[in-house]
Amino acid sequence: MKFKSLLLCLLITLCISCEATQTMHSHASTHTPDVEFPIPVGLVNDFDNILSEEQETTLFNLVKQHEAETSNQIAIVTLTSIQDYSGLEEYSLDLANHWGIGQKDINNGVLIAVYMKDRRVWIHNGDGIMDKLTDDETLNILKKTIVPEFKKNDFYSGFQKGIKAIIDELNSH
Template sequence: MKKISFIIIIILFPASILFSQTKKENTVPDPQSVFSRSYDYVNDFEKILSPDQITTLSNTLKAFEKQFLYKITIVTTPSIQPYTSFPDYALELDRYLSKDPKLDPTILIVVSREIRQIQVQSIDLIRYKLSDNDTQNIITTYAVPEFKKGDYGKGLELAVDQFMNKLKTY
């Protein structure tokens, strides 16, 4: 009887190893694989801006950086996968961009029409010119009303103008 139970255990043991499931670890996504695109002043990955709006915004942002040394970057995205929250996505994108001095934005504006979210990231050095309350006020007063009308280009243009006005002061 002992030999039979021993043989049964030996036969079943390898089978249980083969069919057992391993628990997948909850890992942080690799930013390099998520944000592997090239970035410019205006990055319309969601395709919500017209070519004229992209050109106008890009030229405005480029001239502003040349004159005042503050780089503003706009990114539109249809999805934040594999991230679960929009602020986390924007923060990781900002960290990713800040690793390259050519891409490092002073202000990063991330917008998604699909998710109906906007997030603004800025460096700490400009807090004396642009507080969180100022940022919130600019977004709710200038960008959101135009977004509700469906004109994302105009909303971004108005918000960017206000950000630039705040950064020009002092």
């Protein structure tokens, strides 16, 4: 899925140990040729090793089933580095573009990115699902579903409950 500046409907900065806040910024790609993005291993990419293998499998099955039913793609990434980027926002936007999350002609992808070093989480939605998953709905999911679990250091539950809430929202329209 191509995440362009206008396609990016939500950038949320959440201080996992603080209150959730929403921030909207310019979303122009900042990708430089010398950046080496990690190679995705599927829809669940736990590069920071915060999930067990069993948890990764369960999350993968959850997002894969949703994709099979709807063609929407939900991807997760936990990152150990954002290289020379100024923050997770820019890095995860370029990563989503590089990986091509969602169907290219439909733009129906969601990327949930976590950078533990800064204790931040971002969610990017493709424009093909904006009418089904708005900025306000995503912010609500983060504040009420994902962040409370992350604050308890239960990242698996945060991801699982967050993905289920995203799927419920996408299926309710």
